[in-house]
Amino acid sequence: MKDKKLRIAFFGSSLVSAYWNGAATYYRGIVRAMSERGHKVTFYEPDAYDRQQNRDMEDPDWAKVVVYEATEAAVYECLEQAAEADMVVKASGVGVFDELLEREVLKLQTAERLVAFWDVDAPATLDRVHQNPDDPFHKLVPHYDMILTYGGGDPVVNAYEALGARQCVPIYNALDTATHYPVAPDPKFACDLAFLGNRLPDREARVEEFFLKAAALEPGKKFMIGGSGWGDKQMPGNVTYIGHVYTNDHNTFNCTPKAVLNISRESMARYGFSPATRVFEAAGAGACIITDYWEGIDFFFEPGQEILVARDGAEVAAILADLTAEKAKKIGDSAYAKVLSAHTYSHRAAQLEKLLYSHIKKSNAAWA
Template structure:
């Protein structure tokens, strides 16, 4: 009897989070699918120095196939290997040969396989195709069996349906409690407020508003910034910058400051219903989260009880100024309890199985 689905997944990288914010999302979903009896092969290009900055070795819960980024032959060989999988997934933002892959995964579909486009940045994709009717991906949308997104809620699903999608559903970010959990604090990550995020064009202005302006307003408080690309960004003296943060340090980073800040990228804030992976990772570690305001936050965490919400840098500064250690601990504990009950990757994998109409084959039950 077949144990589960054979899934071929084309994405940016499973083994490296270097300039790759989707890495922990991929890991959480795929590890959960493996635990539920499905076999995943993840195809990723050797691009952007990610293989030189691996966070993990090839995991036991997925096969990893790395293909050369510089020639079409490598991606063609990967596609040939993926042919015949039960489910073939093309994620957005692979980084090389995206346009080729978006069309080619549809060409290798067989009578017994289905093909999904998994959009890890749906607001950006939708803005792109709406602004350019000649975008090649636009004509391909109706040909996919499924469109999955990692956020966006009804605004995103409606937009995709308007473009002819047969089916569209969000599979939200979540928590993998085996990787993100409470650990002892580390003095090198001590701060009143910490923020982790790479410097990206549609994030920078919001980081200036919600993080750097709050830091400048509170010279007696300590602020901590992590992520790629901020080394030449002007910032006040009370901001410490630690550069790229490897995933092995995420728990200490979340557990050491009094609070951690979530800042949505501009497009995701505009669409709403797009909680970043960092929200669930920080909540799983029991961190007190301050987040920028976005539509739908209450579907994931209760404002004022499980998360603090700020509409601008002044409100971030107000939260930091008044936040006691006891209050921070109470909010962090409530957030952890909520995400463990409702927002783990096993919850997301179960939802995906319902959509795909496949039974669960829990590996643990056969051990």
């Protein structure tokens, strides 16, 4: 059975552009690792939000990328092509025609063809559905063969099962060792603490608390923030805003500062067990990571040894005031060792493949 490889049709926001698309590196890691295991992925993404004008990679040789016009007719054309696949995935947050896709992919479901919803922002999706029982997605949940999420642990699994999900399994973020690794530092990113993240409504207040407040409390230290949307934000004088950071600069951005800050979005911190992709990317570069507190951190890294944890901006400032270059390097090295041993996309792809084969074996005897 395991010699038979899957053809997977994947509807997501974008594989080739990380512009206003925080899930890009997650998609890349999963898809590349599945390709390395012999599966064939076609990734369907809309030409929307200027992502194609801000690509940070060419079409890869480990996936077929289909960029379609942001029109209803183009969506249906892609759905027709997806009918050739063994598995169809609709990811959350494609950005255009999400409701249509979530409804229409289910029409491709057969005994031989698995249809899954892959939620790359489960806390936000669940909050939305809970706040609006008439949300069209609510009644679709029980019809998918499975719900995959990129985090959330038991709180997210339990919430999806309460909505009638047949099966909900987290496939956590991880490190893509082909793209994120230690490199030489670059003086343009030199600072005491760096943060990378787009300006989003349920992140901004936490950035103010964990990053900007820490900067105000440590005026003698240099802070740097990258990501889209922060240009008109009032910041202390010791903070440098560098705009969108393309993925080919992520390694130097992570390797150069004394420490790198992770700030969860409010909803992800509330559910817990939702480490952002950049946590694993920074660990893969050997960075010393300071993270805001969320339940489940110790499921991935050992606090105090492999990662530093702060509950507010004052604790971030206190950690920085005490952090020597030697201690930062020791923590970064420990995080690097942990991520290589347990949290690469090869680990995640092995988990996903086992899950899919198990499902197929149960539902389709011809694959057994």
